[in-house]
Amino acid sequence: MNFFTVLLIIMLITVSAVSFYIFSGRSKRYKKISPGRRLGVMTSAVEYRLSLGPRIVTIGGGTGLSTLLAGLKGFTRNITAVVAVTDEGGSSGRLRQEWGMLPPGDIRNCIVALAENDSSLNRLLNFRFDRGELKGHNLGNLILLATTEMMGDFQSAVEELNKMLAIRGQVLPVTTETVTLIGETKEGNIVKGELDVSDNGSKLAKLWIEPSNASPLEGVKKAIIAADLIVLGPGSLFTSVLPNLLLKEVSDLLKVSTVPIVYVANLVTQPKETEGMNILAHVDWVASVLGTVPDYLLANQAPIPEEFRNRYGKIGAEPLFLSGEEEKYLQSLGTTVIYGDFVTIKDEVYLRHNAQNLSEAIIKLARKNRDMKDL
Numbered sequence: 001m002n003f004f005t006v007l008l009i010i011m012l013i014t015v016s017a018v019s020f021y022i023f024s025g026r027s028k029r030y031k032k033i034s035p036g037r038r039l040g041v042m043t044s045a046v047e048y049r050l051s052l053g054p055r056i057v058t059i060g061g062g063t064g065l066s067t068l069l070a071g072l073k074g075f076t077r078n079i080t081a082v083v084a085v086t087d088e089g090g091s092s093g094r095l096r097q098e099w100g101m102l103p104p105g106d107i108r109n110c111i112v113a114l115a116e117n118d119s120s121l122n123r124l125l126n127f128r129f130d131r132g133e134l135k136g137h138n139l140g141n142l143i144l145l146a147t148t149e150m151m152g153d154f155q156s157a158v159e160e161l162n163k164m165l166a167i168r169g170q171v172l173p174v175t176t177e178t179v180t181l182i183g184e185t186k187e188g189n190i191v192k193g194e195l196d197v198s199d200n201g202s203k204l205a206k207l208w209i210e211p212s213n214a215s216p217l218e219g220v221k222k223a224i225i226a227a228d229l230i231v232l233g234p235g236s237l238f239t240s241v242l243p244n245l246l247l248k249e250v251s252d253l254l255k256v257s258t259v260p261i262v263y264v265a266n267l268v269t270q271p272k273e274t275e276g277m278n279i280l281a282h283v284d285w286v287a288s289v290l291g292t293v294p295d296y297l298l299a300n301q302a303p304i305p306e307e308f309r310n311r312y313g314k315i316g317a318e319p320l321f322l323s324g325e326e327e328k329y330l331q332s333l334g335t336t337v338i339y340g341d342f343v344t345i346k347d348e349v350y351l352r353h354n355a356q357n358l359s360e361a362i363i364k365l366a367r368k369n370r371d372m373k374d375l
Helices: 003-033 038-051 062-072 090-099 105-114 118-125 139-151 154-164 194-199 218-226 237-245 248-256 279-290 306-313 324-333 355-374
Strands: 056-060 079-083 170-173 180-185 190-192 204-210 229-232 261-264 296-300 336-340 343-346 350-353
Touching: 056 062, 056 237, 056 355, 062 079, 062 105, 062 237, 062 350, 062 355, 079 105, 079 218, 090 105, 090 139, 105 139, 105 154, 105 170, 118 139, 139 154, 154 170, 170 218, 180 194, 180 237, 190 194, 194 237, 204 237, 218 248, 229 355, 237 248, 237 279, 248 279, 261 279, 261 355, 279 296, 279 324, 296 355, 324 336, 336 355, 350 355
Parallel strands: 056 079, 056 229, 079 170, 229 261, 261 296, 296 336
Antiparallel strands: 180 190, 180 204, 343 350
């Protein structure tokens, strides 16, 4: 049995399992609500409320973006997640090299985050094989590969998975062209590819993509034009957020956009990639690519437990807090700083953004902007 046959079998089994899960879950709900239809009315009311939510475009990739999406879906279903396609590591990197497909990992994570029951889908789609030809591969990535082969292109595959899982919103790769991330360090050395860029991020003087004329998807451009609010991050600065903005048509649309652009500051620096950089340095890079500063900056002000400060500090990850002087400087540029309790501990191991608190702050800004437009 060859590798692709295995993928097709996996695809069929998984689609059947997911379909059964969704169908059986709905059936159970219908049985429960038949006496008074109360639950059905409540479900319809929630869906109606979500359908009226603000149109949010999030731009980034990696764990940070999927964490945010898991919170936003509780406020609106009008979400478009624009995801970078420069990933070269792990299963995504292998599939990109061996099959010539765009990296599926970050897209898979965002689709799962927007699904109605993300915990159950997480266990299924994030299953990782530990032996044989499939060792190291993720089931969700293989499903996207199989769907790409069946549908004929990556964009159609992503759209099909969006529909199959009935997610609250849509997830789109920023482009379907194969692009490579390239940087130049302050010493004049050229670094090529996401992994090398990440290893030299704090040393970079320039960053670009090749081909430089890569075009974003039409769906991405339409979503940006129709948005009530645009969110950059959270996520790796040089390898998740900026690669999307390096597409000229994307940065041009953001530059002329009349809706607020929000930059979500990371909780800590990223070893090697942003080591030694403060929040101002992050904003400077965003502004240099966009040609304008973000309208808002969301920054965590909640303390990080000492245990985690020490643990993360050992790998070169330092907390990112904004000083009063830095805040005044940002305000002088036209950026409004909004502080919040945006940190949480996941599984008692990982520092993550508090998806609920972060989403509430974003939705509040989006509604404020929409109300002002309606005046």
